[in-house]
Amino acid sequence: MMERLGTGAGVGLLVWALAAPAAVAQEGHPLVGIWSGDWGPTPDERHPVLIDMSWETTTLSGIINPGFPDAATIRVGTLDSSDWTVHLEADGVDGDGNPVRIVIDGALDDLGSPNRTLSGTWTRDGTQGDFALTRE
Amino acid sequence: MRNAAFSLSGIAALLLGATVSAHHVPAAKFDPDRAVTLEGSVSKIDWLNPHVHIFMEVPTGDGAVSWAIELASTVDLRRNCWSPDTVDLGDRITVEGMAARDGSRQAWANSVVDVSSGRPVFTVVPAEPPAAAEAAPPTPRWPDGQPRLGTPPGELGGYWDFPSRSTLIQDGEAIEADRHGILADIDDAARVAPFQPWARDLYRYRQQNYLKDDPMFLGCKPAAGPRVFQRPYGVVFLEERERERIRVIMGGGNQNWRFIHLDGREQTGLPEGTAGDPLYFGHAVGEWDGDTLVVDTRGFHDRFWFSNGGLPHTPQLHMVERFTRTDLNTLRYEVTIDDPGAYTQTWTSSWTLRWVPGEELPVYYCQDNRP
Numbered sequence: 001m002m003e004r005l006g007t008g009a010g011v012g013l014l015v016w017a018l019a020a021p022a023a024v025a026q027e028g029h030p031l032v033g034i035w036s037g038d039w040g041p042t043p044d045e046r047h048p049v050l051i052d053m054s055w056e057t058t059t060l061s062g063i064i065n066p067g068f069p070d071a072a073t074i075r076v077g078t079l080d081s082s083d084w085t086v087h088l089e090a091d092g093v094d095g096d097g098n099p100v101r102i103v104i105d106g107a108l109d110d111l112g113s114p115n116r117t118l119s120g121t122w123t124r125d126g127t128q129g130d131f132a133l134t135r136e
Numbered sequence: 137m138r139n140a141a142f143s144l145s146g147i148a149a150l151l152l153g154a155t156v157s158a159h160h161v162p163a164a165k166f167d168p169d170r171a172v173t174l175e176g177s178v179s180k181i182d183w184l185n186p187h188v189h190i191f192m193e194v195p196t197g198d199g200a201v202s203w204a205i206e207l208a209s210t211v212d213l214r215r216n217c218w219s220p221d222t223v224d225l226g227d228r229i230t231v232e233g234m235a236a237r238d239g240s241r242q243a244w245a246n247s248v249v250d251v252s253s254g255r256p257v258f259t260v261v262p263a264e265p266p267a268a269a270e271a272a273p274p275t276p277r278w279p280d281g282q283p284r285l286g287t288p289p290g291e292l293g294g295y296w297d298f299p300s301r302s303t304l305i306q307d308g309e310a311i312e313a314d315r316h317g318i319l320a321d322i323d324d325a326a327r328v329a330p331f332q333p334w335a336r337d338l339y340r341y342r343q344q345n346y347l348k349d350d351p352m353f354l355g356c357k358p359a360a361g362p363r364v365f366q367r368p369y370g371v372v373f374l375e376e377r378e379r380e381r382i383r384v385i386m387g388g389g390n391q392n393w394r395f396i397h398l399d400g401r402e403q404t405g406l407p408e409g410t411a412g413d414p415l416y417f418g419h420a421v422g423e424w425d426g427d428t429l430v431v432d433t434r435g436f437h438d439r440f441w442f443s444n445g446g447l448p449h450t451p452q453l454h455m456v457e458r459f460t461r462t463d464l465n466t467l468r469y470e471v472t473i474d475d476p477g478a479y480t481q482t483w484t485s486s487w488t489l490r491w492v493p494g495e496e497l498p499v500y501y502c503q504d505n506r507p
Contacts, residue, residue: 028449032438058332081337111341
């Protein structure tokens with residue numbers, strides 16, 4: 001993503017995160033809130049990521065990198081609370097306007113903390129990597 | 137001098153290590169399976185809420201080590217007639233208790249004995265409601281006949297306390313929980329409420345971790361929602377009739393208050409909240425239905441636990457409360473929970489509170505927050 005968005009976009013994501021409402025503890029559904037971190041196919045190639053997730057009644061929704069050209073809307077979101085694993089599928093476009101599918105499989109850790117974490121595998125149009133996010 | 141420096145540095149280290157855990161259910165910090173017996177001299181008494189600490193020097197083969205001994209709150213200790221003067225610096229005491237889970241030199245005191253006299257000190261017996269006459273006086277009323285939820289005419293003070301239940305459990309289920317809301321049997325968790333799976337499993341997680349992440353304990357956050365009426369430090373209804381509202385003041389914490397508006401205004405609570413809204417307490421409007429005050433509240437956020445014991449909720453929470461003072465001494469409280477984000481159906485829980493006549497709310501400020 002950094003290649004597509006450039007360094008300025010990475011800084012922009014940071015500014016977006018800082019400009020968002022002050023981070024607060026959130027004690028309801030454990031996926032709700034703003035998550036930030038990165039993903040990448042190798043330890044040396046990392047791409048900043050920000051996800052804003054919501055929960056209403058029985059539906060998990062959200063946007064990956066909201067406000068940016070490569071923003072992707074979460075179409076499928078499930079939480080298996082028996083082991084706190086998460087599956088997300090999102091659709092967006094790349095910098096050239098081509099459709100992109102993102103599939104995320106991860107697990108929540110440090111569940112009771114406001115700064116809980118989510119990590120696992122991240123697949124973007126067939127490119128697989130890992131990711132690590134922290135709830136802000 | 138060297139010993140004094142050692143002691144002060146030891147105390148500082150203990151305090152520094154302890155502040156990360158703040159107020160808590162004892163078992164969240166201390167391990168009931170790690171019994172400890174200590175004898176030594178009192179070096180400092182930290183008489184602050186939420187937990188009083190005694191620091192003691194315990195002799196070792198070649199010197200002494202500092203231990204921090206944790207006791208109940210100042211409110212509970214004073215109710216049992218203990219004070220900071222109960223022991224003096226230098227007094228020898230014996231402590232039996234349970235050691236900290238993190239291996240630090242901290243212990244929760246199950247008993248403290250003054251060695252010189254052999255007298256148990258700082259013993260806390262759970263507070264009991266005031267003795268009641270066989271037939272309680274009738275419900276006090278305003279001249280227009282409406283029940284008074286606050287202090288009856290002629291009394292100088294009073295508050296509601298001693299809830300008959302310590303946590304939210306749906307009516308019709310017989311489930312045992314301690315005063316913190318921890319279930320006697322974790323396998324009862326699924327019957328506590330009609331949970332969605334994530335809410336049930338989060339509740340189980342909190343229970344199994346002794347409520348260690350409770351934001352009320354960790355950050356002095358308000359005990360909002362129905363939890364207001366299950367905390368151990370009472371609640372007061374100030375009926376501001378000229379303003380057509382009731383101000384409900386909570387004992388404990390930061391002595392927060394919530395308003396119940398009785399002026400017929402529309403319910404304006406929004407799940408997402410609005411700037412400037414308190415939202416820990418939502419937007420509450422009430423009206424009298426005979427002798428029962430019915431209060432409709434929406435507009436909560438989810439930055440707090442709305443029950444002892446850690447039941448989760450979401451910003452979709454809608455609460456209908458019914459308050460009925462059935463006689464002078466008894467307030468029946470019933471709450472209907474409608475939160476489709478966390479529960480599969482609406483559910484109701486009810487309990488009673490007991491009038492404590494002639495007293496002000498116990499002073500318990502979270503600004504004193506210490507480990």
